[in-house]
Amino acid sequence: MDFSRYITFTYDDFLNDDFFVGHIVNPSADKTKFWELYLEHYPEKKSTIAAARQFIVAYRKQDVHTNEVHMDRVWEKISRTIQMEEQPAKKNFKLYSFLRIAAVLFIATSLGLGYWWTKKDIEITTAFGEIRTVILPDHSTLILNGNSTVTYARNWDGVKREVWIKGEGFFKVQHLNRDTLHILQNEKFVVHTDELDIEVLGTSFNVRNRHHQSKVGLLTGKIKISYAGDIKKQRPSLIMAPGDYAVQHADQQVKVKKLINPELLITWTRHQLVFKDATLEEIAQTLQDDFGYKVEFDQNISVKQKIEGEINVTTVDELLGLISSTLHIDITKNVKTIKITPQ
């Protein structure tokens, strides 16, 4: 340890020294050791150091005014102001959606029934627990999960390829563009959820749109996400790379994280029920959303309890059996109701 610097130090010098002050403001074992050793070597400095330290300690014993009592109140005010400032933007979204629907209706009704019939969109809805493969007009494929709806135009000649989805679907999109730097309008493929517009170029990705929340996981290729109805592009778009997983809530922006196993997102397409470190709550949600079960929990059951590790089964019965034996709880299934009680 090098004490040379501190040999001729005065009271003022110590107060001016970062290391000395740091030792008092943010003490640590190492620093304390240093100064103890220093005093062993230079005991004549004891009074100077003591005085310097004493000043700092006395100074730090000052009154504190944190205004903690008003912390919540001020936060509420901040939230309100932000909400009010974001309102006008929301209004624009709604207006745009309305205009878009109005325009479609207007065109549809004014061109006569026959033309309207051929122009009518295709809408496919799956039952609970049903997994259906849909071939889209450009030969892209979509595997649609249970309790989901997809809507798209019957004919995609010369128009932008567009699909609207509610629920969950795994898309495998054909490349149409010849030049990746200059993609023409009709080479784009756009998937719309309630909250997001997902622009793709030729790629495979999973979209989950349930409970006013859109989640997009990219497996291969590249996609761009922007906000539904945001024509003026007031909010920045997001480019996703393979392994990225974007989650969006109705009021908030998109948050992207990297998935270690993105392929877990699409195990449902192979009729596999796969969960990794899932809570009872999450599993129940899937049973409800995709299979239409009503799950009832006894009040003594904690829904937040996790099943550590990976679950990979093909039937609901298998899943329930596994949960039951792992968590030591009773599960009874009756047609469409599942009851979970303690043993």
Added chain:
Amino acid sequence: MADNLSKYIIEDTELWASFKEGDWHAYTEIYNRHFKLLNNYGYKFTKDIELIEDSVHDLFVKLWTNKSNLSVPVSVKNYLYKSLRGDLLRKLAAHVRFVHIDEDHHHDFMFELSFDHQIVANEEELALQKNVKQVIQTLPARQQEIIYLRFYEGLSYEEISEIMGITVSSTYKLLYKGIGNLQDVLDVSKLSVICLLSVMIKGAF
């Protein structure tokens, strides 16, 4: 200089990066971690709590509105301190009819602290505290502020100069002036050598 020994699992800068992307929960946590600190700092400039709250409010609303244009600061706390300081002083200046501009183009402001509510161990400590208070209170506001940021917040010269908007050399000079006569006034020779206060004050947070 400050080691930033974090008591949190998630660092401030991580929270900031998330908040910038629009994560409301990260934004809330930033507020929760810094509200008390900011109010305590603000109280040095004014006793007007509502004005401090206004500044905190304006600061955080502006942060959220401009989040996509922000970069990630080296220290979130210092960044917030600097922003609050600027806003609060502007608000205070607006209240004053005649504004005095000193050579560094800063408005006059006050910086005050108090020692009224502290429990003192013995007579000697009480005397020392009284002396410290007396000395500090005679110093100009900027010197008082530098002493505060250095000995209470544990900030380096660079960090202090950044927050106060002055050069690092000015910071050195001002601090030197501030503590220049401390030793004489505090009558160091009369202090007990053994009296090393073992109770380390880690701050109120």
